[in-house]
Amino acid sequence: MTSAYRAAVACKHRAMTDFSDLGELFAFLSRHAPFDGLPDDERARLVADSAVREYAESAVILDGMSASPDHAYVVLEGRVGLWNFPTVAAVDSGDVDEVVGSGGVFGYVVILVGARGGPRAVALTEVTLLRLPAWAIGDMFSTPAGAAFLATELAKPIAAPSSDEARERTAGEIVRRAPVTCPPALSVREAATAMTEAKSGYIVVESELGEPLGIVTDHDLRARVISVGRPVTDPVTEVMTAPLHAVPESALSSDVLIEMLDRKLHYMAVLDQKASVKGVIQDVDFLTVPTSSTFALQRRIERAAAAELPEIGATIREIFPVLMRQAAPVRHVSGVAAVAIEAMVRRCIELELPVHPELSEGDLTWLSLGSVSRREVVPSSDVDSAIILTDMPGASAEEIEVRRSAALALAAAVHTRLEECGIPSDTNGAVAAQPRFCRTESEWLYAAGEWIDAPLSNNAMMMASLLVDGRPVWGDLTLQPVAGMYQHLSEHPRSFILMLREALTAKARIRSMRDVISLRGGTFDIKAHALVPVVNIARWAALSRGSTKLQTRNRLAAGADSPVLPDDSAEVLRDCFTILERIRMEHQVAQMAADRIPGDVLSIRRMPSLDRGLLEQCVREVAAVQRRMANLAQYLDAGEW
Template sequence: MTGSKLTVPHRVGETPTGAIGALISGEPLMVPASMSVRDAATVMTERGFAALVVALGEEFGVLTDVGIRVDVVVTGVDPRTPVGEVVGPRVPAVPAETPVAAVLALVLENDLTCVPVVDGAGTLLGAVTAADLLSAPAGPSLTLRRQIDVATTASALQHHAQRIPFFVADLVRRGQAAHEVSAIASLLSDAVVRRALDLVSDRDGLDRSAIRWLSLGSNARRDAVLSSDVDSAVAFADDVSDADIARFRQACAEVIGIAGGGGLAIDRNGVVASKPWFSRRRGEWHEAAQTWMDSPLRDEAIVYTSLLLDSRPIWGSGGTGMEMVLDGLRTRRSTMGLLLAEALTTKARLRTMRDVLSGKGGTFDIKEYALAPLTDIARWVALFVGSDERDTRSRLRAAAGSVVLPGDQASTLIEVFEVLQRVRLNYQVAQFDQGDKVTDLLEMKRLSPLERSLVAQAVREIAGTQRRLDNLGQNLPLVD
């Protein structure tokens, strides 16, 4: 192996149990990008490694057994080719203290086979493969995800999809952090939709470059629970004909039907990619978004704008037609003000007078009167500071320390969100185990005294933030 050297970085410090660093075994091997594929394969064979980390400047790439077979052997690449030319996209390195479940979500979302792990100084400590992650409580999600990805028929895909709620319930019982459970549930749900799109597209010969599928709502925010719906939209290429759009919409309806047949709840309000309102050409989406900004009081423009701010592309290619327009929202004082007003419409509260008069004083809709107001706040403050984060916790972190969200308040709201999601998931798993319909309507007497106290405190914190934002709304530093 002339002209190539192996770098064996030194392990620094210890990592806490439950963090990804605890799964590293042995010293890491990092090879230079100049090493030949043949030499790298020899190293992997001699050392018994399934993957090697490749140094790409300040970034990392990963060379795997599968990569060598697919990208080198099958395609006939010269074995003398430098590994830097055959490794796939750059792989994000994660700090050693990152929770295992967070890395698992990263692997699921990006379909990774190996993740480099670094210390605080960015020095490589090792790499964790998908096989290493299988030992984690949420590790079997990788197996389920793989089964979803290779399903060859709609019925097989539905069979695997039907296991998702059982898997989610098991994670909750094991005490997995609520945001980690929700992220994995969302990723598995998106995987089902993505595979359904693959199956329908391959059968009908659909052009993937002509369509971009968007996940909306809680799945897009990675906040999904057992009661979450699958919301969706699509953006077609501008040159797609009306006849092809009709064909695409029919295919989208079939995809939604497959997902529904697998147990995924489909949005009852029609926020689905098969409907004309949520399936447009990119130029039409651009025009619609521009109209919503120019006339935010027309046609529930604010509601649709908020919905699209949560969108996350999961299949197809190309833009959506809304990127540049939505980026300009922050400069529109009137529209931002209306978005804030919409975000504050539903007040966080434990009971409404309607509940008392109707005899429902003992129930609490945790989504409508706590979590939805909080996610609305997070969406707006993230937009205010120019963040493109999608999940609620990341949005609150992005806005922390800004004029609209002091750092301590952001930390409190992140904790509040985790508490509410944990109570929600525990309650829904209990309903699921008993064979009851899973809902967001909690019977307060079924909660423990501690849970009731935590929910009440959480609602007060959200209500306090709503009042503060309401007062700030009159003097926001925005310009038209």
């Protein structure tokens, strides 16, 4: 086919499609996702408010290195190249991250997450685009078709990363430029001007000595200045958010992302070794990693109507296979899923609370327990929970019971909603809908005191282990009465020693006696016989040091270098835990792909030889650490701790 013939065909096609005709545009959008999911009247409004634009080949449509897009685009004809993480070096290399053809949409992610920055888009051919107004973006993705479109985009395969790309970046490596800063005496007007000139959505307020005091963002200016009519001559310290949320430059990017999702932050400061602000990471900086849509997912959960939640639950389940295909670290996959599950819990509480007029927002705190609270979620994980009722000084016993009954009913309704979304509740009954997991703050404190004083009665150690893992996700986020009591565990020698022995009860072993008797030597429960022993040791080790950390790795770090758990043993457990987590996650994701219910029992014979060897080695290492700890514990005097 000659170039002249191709040009003639192209001209003929353009002549046949008159995109200046609103009817043609309406018909075009009706054939492409996510617009096909919009009601007809919304699609018609979108067509009326949009504008057709034409660009010559090589024309820059969006420049994410210098400005943030305020419009999204649909490709009507032609092809557009996208650089999703636009650096000068990346653009100069000529290797585009993505090519968008007819019906493709771009520029919507930055608008959707409410952040600054964005892709660089260049016309690879002559192109005709439909420029969409910003108001339409939220509507597009609030429909089932829009959610499906996001999930499909997330699931697109990516090229295998190079060895350098596979290495997880640190917070310091993500920082794109020097921070925008100002002194505390600067006025709000001057700070806003400085932000505008720097094309920044934030400004860090620093003391004369360069110490970070706080941060002012676009949102702060809107909420604390414009909406309340505050004088712009006020000092910037009057409207800043303080203290400044910050991470060291050595923090891993996955941990930073999860913390930002967890705290609902759009900006996170990065500190260098001298505790000075090296730069600021914003949520848009994660747009090129597989979890970029988690910000949008969290926003969608926060706004979701009750009828939308089951579909969102299915989207959460897809986090596991999608991110594992894209080589995300397992702790990253687990953490993102846990944050999404907790967002679902919060939304279910918000939807159910009006149904229970006996309760108000300040009447209770909801605790996440177990693997969700530890950010160690896998596809088979269920949801454990507890409620802390706010004390009612002077209230009668009847009034307290009325509130408790309402809280139990609320918890039952919340867990029912979660079940409908494919998020199961704990099968052993460790849920807030059970009276023993729904108590007032005073009752929890009293119970914790009893558990410490009498650790062998009333399932004390089991209950303590569950509640020490508690993470407040709704209500008073500082409230952890049981964990607070157990910070002083080492001051109670008997309970201290008994909890250590309890932590060593679950043995790491390839074959249990039950396996031998039932001739099940070819299977292995990776949770019961490998991971739970590490989790239990880590919990006790952290409590022995008065630490309230929740993640197993962090607990092992906090409890290391002690008489019972030397640093080298803690390091062995951390390494083994990482390997075991990966094997477990890959096993369960493979079960999902085979349309089977994910579980923890592996067929050892069917495992790849490398993983089988690693599994056996890890179990031996964990068992050896347990034996050493048990031997050392015989000579342990808690008073020496």
